[in-house]
Amino acid sequence: MLNTNRNLLFKAIILALCTISFVHVFLFPLYELKNRRGAARTFSDLEQSLCMSNIKKRGVWRSGRCPQYGVVSVVQGGRLGNQMWEYASVWALARRTGLEPYVPRCIRTKLDQVFEHLTVSTFEEIGHCPMQMEHFVRSLDAWNFTNQSIILPRYYVQPELVLTWVQDIVQEFTMRKKLVARSQEVLQAVVKATEKEYPKNITPTFVGVHVRRTDYIGYLRIKHHVGPAHRRFFLAAMKIFEEKYEGVVFVVVSDDPVWCWKTFLAKNNAYVVGWHQKNSPALDMAILAACNHTIYDYGTFGEWGAILAGGDTIYYNVSSHSSAKLGQLMANWHTI
Numbered sequence: 001m002l003n004t005n006r007n008l009l010f011k012a013i014i015l016a017l018c019t020i021s022f023v024h025v026f027l028f029p030l031y032e033l034k035n036r037r038g039a040a041r042t043f044s045d046l047e048q049s050l051c052m053s054n055i056k057k058r059g060v061w062r063s064g065r066c067p068q069y070g071v072v073s074v075v076q077g078g079r080l081g082n083q084m085w086e087y088a089s090v091w092a093l094a095r096r097t098g099l100e101p102y103v104p105r106c107i108r109t110k111l112d113q114v115f116e117h118l119t120v121s122t123f124e125e126i127g128h129c130p131m132q133m134e135h136f137v138r139s140l141d142a143w144n145f146t147n148q149s150i151i152l153p154r155y156y157v158q159p160e161l162v163l164t165w166v167q168d169i170v171q172e173f174t175m176r177k178k179l180v181a182r183s184q185e186v187l188q189a190v191v192k193a194t195e196k197e198y199p200k201n202i203t204p205t206f207v208g209v210h211v212r213r214t215d216y217i218g219y220l221r222i223k224h225h226v227g228p229a230h231r232r233f234f235l236a237a238m239k240i241f242e243e244k245y246e247g248v249v250f251v252v253v254s255d256d257p258v259w260c261w262k263t264f265l266a267k268n269n270a271y272v273v274g275w276h277q278k279n280s281p282a283l284d285m286a287i288l289a290a291c292n293h294t295i296y297d298y299g300t301f302g303e304w305g306a307i308l309a310g311g312d313t314i315y316y317n318v319s320s321h322s323s324a325k326l327g328q329l330m331a332n333w334h335t336i
């Protein structure tokens, strides 16, 4: 009896260990590759290990030459805003170091739906090339050999690195024409809905407002020990724009449009986009980019909306957030 129990327990432990190691391999494949030191793996294997889900194996039409020195790439993590930082970091780090930039196909596929002509390639053409896994580091600081590759961790945000070439990265993130057209239609609809608010002969000044709520509120509490931006913050920021520009129209984009609708009900020149039917994140990004100026609270989505809009930006003061760093680097960004 005791023996059977022990046997069962043993089996249960083995099963648990198998499950754990499966999860481990699935979630942290990069460590798995790293642990097999010396084994020559290909860039194709590496590419898969950088993605959150399985990418389809594809026949390679053209095999390029293999990289002579190291490459720079990144692990996929997060949604659109995060993946824009991940992509932009690879792009910028390649400029800084001279290493060849590659992004995993999963990131490129996601961003290709939004942007027209991204220049950083996937691993496709070098997929067959061997990759010495012991020759990689995870940051520029640790990199001291041109033979080494740099594989940045997921959620990588490094404003100093990317914003050195802010005009160029804005160019790199040129929106797809269809999204540009759709976003201009949205702005025209907003003008129509708010045109009673200012004289006819004034061209409207569009201020994109990104309000991040839902799951981010918990994240802020845990990670940054602050509460969400209050209605007061948005109204104060709006007032600053109204005092500076004529015919100001606020185009509000949010993951919680109902909260925004209630919160800005009294503001006749504010329009909540997608409060009855949610837009895609791609269209929301295109709308923020099409606006002249930006108000946002926090989060990578709002950061990119503001960078692409390129005008004045007012953001919420969370001193430990990446936005604080961004704000110091960008001349026309302010916090209140």
Ligand SMILES: *[C@@H]1O[C@H](CO)[C@@H](O)[C@H](O)[C@H]1NC(C)=O
Pocket: 141, 142, 143, 144, 145
């Ligand atoms: C590269 O840097 C690491 C740690 O920063 C150090 O241990 C190593 O010796 C350095 N290698 C060379 C060749 O400088």
Ligand SMILES: *[C@@H]1O[C@H](CO)[C@@H](O)[C@H](O)[C@H]1NC(C)=O
Pocket: 068, 145, 147
């Ligand atoms: C760096 O690459 C060159 C050429 O591929 C090779 O000769 C050299 O041994 C490499 N150095 C290291 C430290 O891997």
Ligand SMILES: *[C@@H]1O[C@H](CO)[C@@H](O)[C@H](O)[C@H]1NC(C)=O
Pocket: 187, 205, 206, 290, 291, 292
């Ligand atoms: C403001 O944005 C609108 C909509 O994208 C654009 O048509 C207009 O040229 C912009 N105004 C300025 C001064 O950039």
Ligand SMILES: *[C@@H]1O[C@H](CO)[C@@H](O)[C@H](O)[C@H]1NC(C)=O
Pocket: 317, 318, 319, 335, 336
């Ligand atoms: C932002 O908040 C910190 C405290 O959290 C404060 O020290 C700092 O002065 C604030 N910055 C601005 C620009 O208001």
